[in-house]
Amino acid sequence: MDPFLIIELIKGKFPGEVTGQGSFASQSWAVLGKGRVADICRYLKEDPDIKMDYLIDVTAVDYMPRAPRFEVVYQLHSIKHGHRLRLKVPVEEKDATIQSVTSVWRTANWHERETYDMFGIEFTGHPELRRILMPDDWEGFPLRKDYPIEGPKWTFEPWPEG
Amino acid sequence: MGPQHPSTHGVLRLVLELDGERVMSCKPYIGYLHRGSEKLAEVKSYQQIVPLTDRFDYLSCGNNNLAYAIAVEKLMGIEVPERADYLRTIVAELSRISSHLLWLATHAADIGAVTVLLYTLRERELILDLFELLTGARLTVSYVNIGGVRRDAPKEFFDRCDEFIKILPAKIDDYNTLIMENRIWLGRTKGIGVIPYDEAIDWGLTGGSLRGSGVDYDLRKAIPYAAYDRVEFDVPLGTHGDVYDRYIIRVEEMRQSIRIIKQCLKDMPDGPYKADIPAVTLPPKDRVMADIETLVHQFVLVSKGFEVQKGEVYVGCEVPKGELGFYIVSDGGTSPLRMKVRSPSFVNLQCLPRMVYGRMLADIVSCIGSIDIVLGEVDR
Numbered sequence: 149m150d151p152f153l154i155i156e157l158i159k160g161k162f163p164g165e166v167t168g169q170g171s172f173a174s175q176s177w178a179v180l181g182k183g184r185v186a187d188i189c190r191y192l193k194e195d196p197d198i199k200m201d202y203l204i205d206v207t208a209v210d211y212m213p214r215a216p217r218f219e220v221v222y223q224l225h226s227i228k229h230g231h232r233l234r235l236k237v238p239v240e241e242k243d244a245t246i247q248s249v250t251s252v253w254r255t256a257n258w259h260e261r262e263t264y265d266m267f268g269i270e271f272t273g274h275p276e277l278r279r280i281l282m283p284d285d286w287e288g289f290p291l292r293k294d295y296p297i298e299g300p301k302w303t304f305e306p307w308p309e310g
Numbered sequence: 311m312g313p314q315h316p317s318t319h320g321v322l323r324l325v326l327e328l329d330g331e332r333v334m335s336c337k338p339y340i341g342y343l344h345r346g347s348e349k350l351a352e353v354k355s356y357q358q359i360v361p362l363t364d365r366f367d368y369l370s371c372g373n374n375n376l377a378y379a380i381a382v383e384k385l386m387g388i389e390v391p392e393r394a395d396y397l398r399t400i401v402a403e404l405s406r407i408s409s410h411l412l413w414l415a416t417h418a419a420d421i422g423a424v425t426v427l428l429y430t431l432r433e434r435e436l437i438l439d440l441f442e443l444l445t446g447a448r449l450t451v452s453y454v455n456i457g458g459v460r461r462d463a464p465k466e467f468f469d470r471c472d473e474f475i476k477i478l479p480a481k482i483d484d485y486n487t488l489i490m491e492n493r494i495w496l497g498r499t500k501g502i503g504v505i506p507y508d509e510a511i512d513w514g515l516t517g518g519s520l521r522g523s524g525v526d527y528d529l530r531k532a533i534p535y536a537a538y539d540r541v542e543f544d545v546p547l548g549t550h551g552d553v554y555d556r557y558i559i560r561v562e563e564m565r566q567s568i569r570i571i572k573q574c575l576k577d578m579p580d581g582p583y584k585a586d587i588p589a590v591t592l593p594p595k596d597r598v599m600a601d602i603e604t605l606v607h608q609f610v611l612v613s614k615g616f617e618v619q620k621g622e623v624y625v626g627c628e629v630p631k632g633e634l635g636f637y638i639v640s641d642g643g644t645s646p647l648r649m650k651v652r653s654p655s656f657v658n659l660q661c662l663p664r665m666v667y668g669r670m671l672a673d674i675v676s677c678i679g680s681i682d683i684v685l686g687e688v689d690r
Contacts, residue, residue: 172621173384201511202527204626207650209639223624223637223652227511227527234624255514258660266348281341281689290349297353 151176151233154198162188177221177234185237186247186273192224192233193252200224200233203249206259208239208267212293217241218269222249239269248274266291313342317420317675320685324662324674331670336663340656343689351649355615356382357456359649364450366653367687369412370630372398372405375454377627380535381636382456385623388590392537393581394458396574399537400471401444401453403567403574407478408437409630410560410567414485417557417679421498423489433481436474443467457591458584468575475568475575482564490558499553503665503677506551513661516654517632518560519681523551529628541573553680560682563630590616615644631655631682655687 152169155178159166165188168179180188192200204223211217216238225232239246248271249256260271261280268289271277279286288295311324318324321342327335347366351359363378364371376398383390390398411430418426438448444467445451445460453460489495505515510523520527528545530538546562548555584591592611597604618640626635632654639648658681665677 173387173623175623203514204633205624205635205637205650205652207637207652209648211647221637221650223635227525230532232624253514254509254512255657255660258656262656279341281344283341290346295349297349 149197149229149231151231154192154231154233157195157198158188158191161191175232175234177236179236179238182237182239182246185235186249186252188235189222189249189252197229199226199228202227203253203255203259204232206249206256206263208263208269208291210267210291210293215240218244218267220246220263220269244268245270245272247272250274265289268292311674317678319416319678319683320688322659322678322683322685322688326671326674328671333666333669333671333674336666336674338659338662340659340685340688343685345690347690348649348651352645352647355644356618356646357611357615359646360455361450361452364452365686366651366690367409367629367631367634367655367684368449369684370405370409371449371451372401372453373409373627373629374634375452376402376536377625377629377634378636379454379456380627381623381625381638382618384625385621385638385640386456386590386618388457388585388587390458390585391582392579394583394585395537396578397459397463397583398454399541400571400574401441401451401459402536403570404437404440404471406630407564407567408434410564411437413560413630413679413682414557417682418489420675420679421495423492423495426485426488429481429485429488433478440467440470440474443470455584457587458582462583468578471571472575475571478568479565482561486561496554498672498676499557499680501550502553502669502673503680504550504552505661505665509664510551513664514657515632515661516657517628517630517682518556518563519632519658519661521545521559522548522556522680524549529626529633533626535625535627537574538570540577541570543570553676556680556682617642617644618646626652629654631684631687632658634687651690653687653690655681655683655685656690659683659688
């Protein structure tokens with residue numbers, strides 16, 4: 149099915165939630181509002197003609213200094229029909245929360261944990277939102293643009309005094 | 311089950327709650343091998359990221375480079391010549407065989423069949439020798455780059471590759487005689503770590519783990535890339551979704567890889583080995599030392615890199631572990647704005663607690679081996 153047709157179906161079922169769409173290199177995406185992400189994803193998974201039963205990836209992009217700063221990106225695929233779609237949800241820096249889709253696809257669990265770990269975006273409704281790649285007590289969110297590439301400034305003392 | 315353990319295939323920490331021998335809960339802790347590749351990619355030029363991609367799944371570097379190169383080429387709209395496609399496919403399939411050989415070696419050794427390790431690594435040495443002949447490096451080859459491949463393959467490479475694929479099928483039969491119908495092997499792998507069809511898709515499994523549950527999803531067939539639409543091969547599927555099925559599938563995938571390489575060697579076209587786009591691909595090396603313009607051209611491309619138009623693309627490729635995807639967002643500069651690596655081992659490992667719940671401690675080792683993880687890819 150043509151991805152733009154899927155976007156039209158989303159617009160029909162959830163009026164007002166699709167705030168934009170685009171395509172590049174024959175891959176298409178829909179820009180959604182934050183409000184009903186989980187419902188839209190459930191619809192995309194369960195509708196038999198769309199059947200996006202496979203969540204490939206959940207990630208985020210930091211567009212600093214643009215506002216809204218982050219964009220959470222979902223890559224979806226349908227094993228039965230073979231079509232792919234990307235969903236992008238802009239997220240403000242001040243209110244960096246979004247609904248979790250772990251209730252729709254179980255695989256979203258670790259993806260969302262990694263996005264939280266790297267960007268600080270909180271996923272409401274996630275069963276166990278804690279850091280996954282960085283140590284549990286790490287401060288700061290590494291993949292944000294204002295996080296230094298060399299890492300935090302710390303002084304390492306191999307032979308501490310006293 | 312701490313980060314230092316011979317059977318965890320790397321630095322993986324599992325916090326287990328046991329009731330006697332039964333596993334009541336299993337929590338994986340990863341991140342011990344996290345090197346910040348995605349952050350590094352934001353400061354390196356597109357060509358400089360190719361060696362970074364080698365280090366994700368360090369057992370099958372040809373495939374990682376290929377996935378990245380195809381993503382950037384789709385972003386830029388570059389077409390590579392046919393010879394490059396076939397060379398890339400050969401290197402990708404050799405990497406696949408090498409990865410599966412090592413997978414079999416470690417999986418069998420973890421379960422107890424140590425002899426298999428000695429046999430398979432012998433054949434893997436032949437593949438590493440082939441890589442050394444072709445690229446100069448045994449493991450992290452960085453052979454596929456954006457626009458084509460790095461060097462043309464000498465005639466000796468094709469001859470030796472031909473010899474190698476002639477001897478390999480008999481060797482695979484050898485490995486099978488060791489374990490395929492062995493009572494202990496069957497007892498340790500049949501019915502263990504079962505994932506049914508729907509759950510496999512829901513958990514986001516890919517690769518051998520997914521096809522073991524009967525889902526026919528192989529990116530080489532679903533969204534063909536390189537020369538995969540011009541060769542014939544089968545995709546083995548399992549039925550029960552247990553550890554034994556995943557083992558059978560990967561052994562059969564090795565045979566299919568041999569088939570693909572044979573066809574590629576036979577159909578290898580002549581022609582250039584990289585696209586001739588002066589803004590992107592390096593000039594021929596013999597000209598670089600001969601005239602100043604070519605030297606400047608080489609210098610600018612290597613030091614500054616090339617600029618990529620604004621856009622974003624997600625491309626997934628079938629590496630031995632599953633679907634390796636690159637989501638690259640470009641804002642018009644010489645480095646990506648964001649490069650997300652969707653690594654199959656990271657997603658497949660999520661399924662481990664589900665597989666081992668209620669089973670014995672020894673089954674964890676079988677399950678980790680059957681998911682086929684490489685911690686370099688899990689942590690990036």
